[in-house]
Amino acid sequence: MGAVKTQFEMPSKMKTWSLALIGIGAAAVILGLVTKGFSKDEHAVAEFWGTLMYNSIFFTLICNASMFFICVTTLAWGGWQTTFRRVPEAISSLVMVLGPITLGILLYVVFIGHNHHIYHWLDKDAVNADPILKGKEGFLNSGFYLVWTVLTIGLWMLLGARMRKLSSEADEKEMDAVEAKSYILKNTVSGALFLVWFALTVGSTVPWLWMMSIDAHWYSTMYSWYTFASSFVSGMSLIALFVIFLKNKGYLEYTNEEHLHDIGKFMFAFSVFWTYLWFSQYMLIWYANIPEETVYFKHRVQGPYKGIFFFNLIINFLCPLLILIKRSAKRNYTLVTFMAVLIIFGHWIDFYQMVMASISKEHVTLGWLDFGTAALFVGLIIFFTGKALAKKPLVPKYHPFLKESIIHHT
């Protein structure tokens, strides 16, 4: 066996393309800030900040999903992901970059913009006149928003960094059975800490606070799981894309279609899981037909967002179901790449309609600003993931589960 390339070097093309995307995106955001952000029209301002919000939240969550994936597999004592584990690790380090950006945008909207067209509950007079909002005041107030958002993003960064630091220990020296055991135990405890915080944030409170509270009167207990499913399936797709990219560049020799098959299974399974939540949320509200609940779906199913709403269902459910169902499809690099791009785009559209359909109910705002902002974040992800990948060897040489992963067979 020849020498295994374990040290990633960022190709200049990757650098150029990501910087170009960042440039285009930044230009679009600045243009948006000038034309919409500084506009006299409060709705245009809300549209601008809403666009930044859903993009930053979406891309932060899908990068954070990588850390979730690492922690879940660690906790399950799974070994199969070890050969390409450094890829989700690198992606999850993006939370260090995108987390503060998201924090800045959200806090700007609440504290400087006081944008009550986005968060209705920011309007003190409206809250006092409204018994429902008054009842939710303990949760929906700027103080709690500040504390919880800072804690959420701060602990994601902190606990994620802890996992990544632990992972570096597997590069240093060979471990005997006792050391390996304590290493795995340390990983398990650390991963469990992250998962608990993840469950308290993405699994429950944070989607309510950041996104659901845009429709301040409406609530759905399934909303957070729906958001989680969306971000996790796109996160797995992102991992798949980077793994395939590295394979194409001749890295990750130990990762093969067996591993791709399992990533593909995650993409398939969580697309179906997402649909299950989509449907459960929709069907109960449709069936009960209570105005206070149907208010969320009214302009999505019957209004201007109808097309996007059902398009969303086609690319996030029907396509993965029919295309990824076959074993050979999940082991096909080209097809998985195509599906990964499609799934990420689909869930981006999903986040778009979750946020923007509530901010701009009358007309669909999807346009250059949305794609521009997305380009900015995609550029950032490519650039910083490339940098993070180059920092560590791509294979954790002395990881106790490495052999299990190399001989992995689906």
Next chain:
Amino acid sequence: MAKKKFIVGCFDTEDTLFPAVKKVRMAGYKLHDIYTPFPVHGLDHAMGLRETSLHTAGFIYGITGTTTALSCISWIFTKDWPLNIGGKPHFALPAWIPIMFELTVLFAAVGMVLTFCYLCQLAPFVKKHHFHARATDDLFVMVIEATEKTNEADTLAFLQANGAVETNVQIAEPGWWFGRYDKEQQLINESVVVAH
């Protein structure tokens, strides 16, 4: 159905079984089957069995279930006996999706179990020949079908040389319907085996 002659070799461990499977196939013997106490990972590949089509059958059963549910309910609720339920439209698709899903799962599950039993020739009250009782406990039992070209003594010696702890010759009924076992078995491709 005609009875056939089989040459049986029993192995202690997977470690001796796998190389023996390779050698038996390389030597060109007609492998009838291998009976193991538990599913052995990679044995199907070593034996050169083709991928199962059971999942394709499952998919077809599944969509049959979906179609059955949809056509049945839509006919009942729109043509046969339309009811006003909470002011909902007669064609109330969201309400039917759980039932469509359930029937998909039911058809796929039951269909696949029955197909699996058919393929394995399993049915109530059917007794199949056991080549060795310990195959259900701790022995890996390899069964080679004797053809007119097979030399019994040579084959037994060959199996023993490759780690079989127990060998014998048995005359048995191989299958009990449609003669599935009589199908031509894929001959070994030497270049593939060497590459492993």
